[in-house]
Amino acid sequence: MSAERINPPDLSPPTGFSHAVVATGSRVVFLAGQTALDTDGNIVGDTLPEQFERALTGLLVALEAAGGTPADLARVTVYATDVADYRAHVSGLGRIWRRLAGRDYPAMAVIGVVRLWDERALVELDGFAVLP
Template identity: 80%
Template sequence: MSLERINPEELSPATGFSHAVTATGGRLVFLAGQTALDGSGKVVGETLPEQFERALANLLTALAAAGGTPADLARVTVYAVDVADYREHAGELGRIWRRLAGREYPAMAVVGVVRLWDTQALLELDGFAVLP
């Protein structure tokens, strides 16, 4: 299995994401949306960065249970109830991403939503990975 991250020079610089990711061979893992839920089902973290760290950790835990690593992520979508707040914390969120997932960025999108299933949740992450 191999993932190739593609970032054409004609497009804006890819900072914290890849414009395209191709995958050959392997097994697909579809990752359900993860919020900042702890093991008891309670949303933890008051700020967007705190919730982002927990939601990303939850996504990576599900990926690891399927046999994958952060480098196997091909696509991640972030659903945010406040996109302006997300943009305001982008630098901090990038540092959290690099600490937990490294510098191999999947294709990503941030989508503004009115609310999430858990009303206390500020964001949710889902995605898919390609494993060998």
């Protein structure tokens, strides 16, 4: 994939995301929402950072199985049951992101939700990638 990350100087400086991503490639991979489920279908982790790491890992495992890498991510949406808690942990979540996915940030949004499918889930990530 060729990805051009665009961050216009007329917008606020992006931290942990890109304002726009122009992606060219031959395959688009749509990634289903991932929460902190283990292989037995149980939510693991009691804190938002623990669950975020597990959900991001799941997203990246699905992406890799489709032939992609974190640099191929064009868009990721984060659904959080407590946006204030997400903001309180944003530095640590950024470190988790960089360790697992690097610094090629996709276009991103964080959306507050009342609850997720599994009542114990605190966060869910979905997205799409463009592969060469």
